[in-house]
Amino acid sequence: MTKKYISWYLPAILKGMWMTLKKMFIRRFTLRYPEERHVPRKGYRGEHRLKKDEQGRMKCVACFMCQTACPAECISITAGPSPWPDRDKIPVTFDLDLLKCIYCGMCEEACPCDAIELTPTYNIIATSRQEKVYDINKLLSR
Amino acid sequence: MTLTLIDLLKIGFVLMLPLQTVPVLVWMERKLSAFIQCRVGPERAAIFGFRAFGLFHPLADAIKLLFKEDLMPARAEKFVYTLAPLLVLVPPMLGMAVLPFANQYGDTPMVAARLPIGILWLMSVLSIGVYGLAFGGWASTNKYALLGGLRSSAQMISYELCLGLTLIALIMMSGTIDPVDIVRGQAERGWNVFGGGHWYFLPSGIVALFLLYTAGLAENNRLPFDLPECESELVAGYHTEYSSMKFSMFFMGEYVAMITMSSLITTMLLGGWHFPWITDPAATSFVGGVLIPFTVFFTKVMIILTISMWVRWTLPRFKYNQLMNLGWKVLVPIALVNLAVIGVLGVVFKG
Numbered sequence: 393m394t395k396k397y398i399s400w401y402l403p404a405i406l407k408g409m410w411m412t413l414k415k416m417f418i419r420r421f422t423l424r425y426p427e428e429r430h431v432p433r434k435g436y437r438g439e440h441r442l443k444k445d446e447q448g449r450m451k452c453v454a455c456f457m458c459q460t461a462c463p464a465e466c467i468s469i470t471a472g473p474s475p476w477p478d479r480d481k482i483p484v485t486f487d488l489d490l491l492k493c494i495y496c497g498m499c500e501e502a503c504p505c506d507a508i509e510l511t512p513t514y515n516i517i518a519t520s521r522q523e524k525v526y527d528i529n530k531l532l533s534r
Numbered sequence: 535m536t537l538t539l540i541d542l543l544k545i546g547f548v549l550m551l552p553l554q555t556v557p558v559l560v561w562m563e564r565k566l567s568a569f570i571q572c573r574v575g576p577e578r579a580a581i582f583g584f585r586a587f588g589l590f591h592p593l594a595d596a597i598k599l600l601f602k603e604d605l606m607p608a609r610a611e612k613f614v615y616t617l618a619p620l621l622v623l624v625p626p627m628l629g630m631a632v633l634p635f636a637n638q639y640g641d642t643p644m645v646a647a648r649l650p651i652g653i654l655w656l657m658s659v660l661s662i663g664v665y666g667l668a669f670g671g672w673a674s675t676n677k678y679a680l681l682g683g684l685r686s687s688a689q690m691i692s693y694e695l696c697l698g699l700t701l702i703a704l705i706m707m708s709g710t711i712d713p714v715d716i717v718r719g720q721a722e723r724g725w726n727v728f729g730g731g732h733w734y735f736l737p738s739g740i741v742a743l744f745l746l747y748t749a750g751l752a753e754n755n756r757l758p759f760d761l762p763e764c765e766s767e768l769v770a771g772y773h774t775e776y777s778s779m780k781f782s783m784f785f786m787g788e789y790v791a792m793i794t795m796s797s798l799i800t801t802m803l804l805g806g807w808h809f810p811w812i813t814d815p816a817a818t819s820f821v822g823g824v825l826i827p828f829t830v831f832f833t834k835v836m837i838i839l840t841i842s843m844w845v846r847w848t849l850p851r852f853k854y855n856q857l858m859n860l861g862w863k864v865l866v867p868i869a870l871v872n873l874a875v876i877g878v879l880g881v882v883f884k885g
Binding site: 401402405408409411412413415416418419420421422424 | 566569570571572573574744844845847848849860
C-alpha cells in the first residue's frame with residue numbers, strides 16, 4: 393500500500409525540467425493578432441457571398457436548394473420573376489442569419505448554379521444582432 | 535537613539551524590497567510560463583508606446599485591483615475576514631527582518647533586527663501565515679474556501695515539521711542560531727550546503743538543501759504543492775470569496791513568503807551574502823560591505839525564485855494522499871536521519 397506511493401521522484405522531475413528548458417528556446421507559436429494575421433488554408437469556410445456571372449448578373453436562380461440543404465435553417469429566400477430570358481426566377485430577398493449559421497458549407501455543395509460560396513473571411517464583426525443577418529445586397533457586394 | 539541612513543536602509547530592505555520585488559516576480563513568472571509553453575507572454579501594456587517587454591502589466595494589474603469593487607459575502611465574519619489577508623502578508627515580511635542582507639557597514643551588521651534567536655523568530659512568524667489561510671477559508675462561509683483553508687493548515691503543519699528538523703540540523707552544523715553569525719561562519723569556513731567546511735558534513739548539506747527547498751515550496755503553497763488553491767477542485771481555495779485589494783494581499787503574501795523562504799535557504803545553506811573572490815568578509819566600507827554583498831545575496835535569492843517558477847510550470851499537482859505520504863513518510867524520516875547523522879558525525883569528528 394505505502395510502497396505504491398513512495399517513489400523516487402527526483403529523476404522524473406529533473407527529466408521534466410530538462411524538457412521545459414528545451415521548450416524555452418524553440419520557436420514561438422503566437423501570432424501577434426492585429427499586426428500579424430492568420431492566413432486560412434484553401435477551402436476555409438468563413439463568411440458567405442453570392443457570386444455574379446460575366447455580365448454582372450447574380451448567378452442565383454432562387455431554386456431553394458440551399459435553403460433545403462441548410463441544417464441550421466439560416467437561409468430564407470423569397471423568389472420573384474426573372475427579368476432575363478435564360479431563367480425563370482431570381483431571389484427578391486435572400487436573408488442569411490450568420491448567428492444561426494454553423495459554417496458547414498452544405499449550401500455551397502447543394503447549389504446547382506455555383507452561386508453561393510463561403511469565403512475565407514473569418515473575422516466577421518457586428519455591433520448588433522441585426523447586422524449579423526445579411527440581406528441580398530450585402531451578400532452580393534462581398 | 536537617532537535614526538541614521540543605515541537604519542533607513544535596513545527598514546527599506548524589510549518593507550520595500552519584498553513588496554517591490556513582487557511585481558517583477560509576477561512578470562517573470564508570466565514570461566517564464568509563456569516561454570515554457572512556446573508563447574510570447576505579456577507584452578502589450580504600454581506607456582507612451584513604450585512596451586518594455588510587458589513590464590507595465592503588473593502596474594496595470596495593480597491599478598485594476600485597486601479600483602475593483604471590494605465585495606464581502608453577506609454572512610462572512612467581518613473581523614476575521616479582514617484580518618486574514620493581513621495575516622498572510624505581514625508575517626513573511628517580519629521574517630525578513632532577522633535575515634542579514636549584506637555584510638556590515640562600520641561595525642553594524644546589515645540586518646534589520648539582530649536577534650540572537652533569529653531562526654526561531656523566523657520559524658515562529660512563518661507559522662503565523664497558516665492562520666491567515668485558515669481564517670480566510672473559514673470566514674468566507676464558502677465550502678470550497680473552507681476546504682482550501684483546511685488543506686492549507688494540514689499541509690503547512692506537516693511540512694513545517696520537515697522544515698524545522700532540517701533547520702535544527704543546519705543549526706547544529708553551524709553551532710549558532712543567530713543568522714548573522716551563521717552567514718559569517720559560512721563566509722569563514724565554507725557554505726553549509728558543502729558541509730560548512732567539514733568534509734564529513736558534505737552529504738548532509740546537500741540533502742538538507744533538497745529537504746529545505748521541497749518543504750519551502752510546500753510551505754508557500756507553490757506548485758506542485760498548491761492543493762489549498764487548486765482551481766480544478768476548489769474554485770480558488772481559501773481566496774475564492776476575496777476580491778480587490780484583499781485578494782491582492784493574498785497574492786502578494788504568497789510571493790513575499792516565497793522571497794522570505796528563498797532568503798532563508800540562501801542564509802542557511804548558500805552562504806547568504808558571501809561568494810568567494812567577490813565579497814570580502816572583512817570589508818567595512820559601503821561598497822564592499824553593503825552594496826556588493828547585497829547584490830550577491832539578491833542574485834542568489836532570484837536564482838532560487840526562478841528555479842521555483844521553473845518547477846511550477848514543469849510539474850503537475852500532487853494528489854492529497856501523495857502529498858501527505860511524501861511529507862510524513864519520506865521527508866520527515868530523511869530529515870530525522872539527516873539530523874542524527876549530523877549529530878553523530880559532529881560528536882565523532884569534532885569531539
